[in-house]
Amino acid sequence: MRAVLWCNGDSPDFDTVTSLLDGATLFGVDGGAAKSVAAGFEVTEVLGDLDSIEPADWHGRLTLLSDDSSSDLAKSLGLLHERGFTEIDVVGIDGGSPDHILGTWAALTEAPAGLSIQLHHSTGITKRLHPHDSALEFLIPAGDEFSIFALELCESVTISGARWNLESQPMKFSTQGLHNQSIGENITVSTDGILAVIFHS
Secondary structure: OEEEEEOOOOOOOHHHHHHHOOOEEEEEEOOHHHHHHHOOOOOOEEEEOOOOOOHHHHOOOEEEOOOOOOOHHHHHHHHHHHOOOOEEEEEOOOOOOHHHHHHHHHHHHHOOOOOEEEEEEOOEEEEEEOOOOOOEEEOOOOOOEEEEEEOOOEEEEEEEOEOOOEEEEEEOOOOOOOOEEEOOOOEEEEEOOOEEEEEEO
């Protein structure tokens, strides 16, 4: 099952959301629900601690996630995994304060295995690669850039088919994987830790 989570950051492109909703269920993450309605989309349910909306406006479509030890996004990803969703696209994540931006990346480390997660930015897409996932394979035009960030300490990261490859090398949260480049061949990435793979539009 597929879901789209609309967060409380800058509103995403209308056409992007429309394409993502084909066969998916739309959820609002707290204040993201109001932004989705303002943009012309109706959410099925609002998830989070509900401190950025007026609960009376969403009667019957609220799920309170009250755990203060993690963010609304992290809690929402965990809940949807429990409900059997396997593919999650997240929109409305750009903009805002630095702590909220970094919190979005941190949520990728907290989300359970078994979820295919994509973050949609105004300038591209971030794909989470979990060690329990199969290797990520993709083909982008020669010269196009992509970046890979280790969101936790990895002992063995392999990148093949790119301008700068790795063979079972350790990787930590650093700028090591910034601005790699396609040479027009199939690129394969595998890991024993959690990676963020960023593609530019």
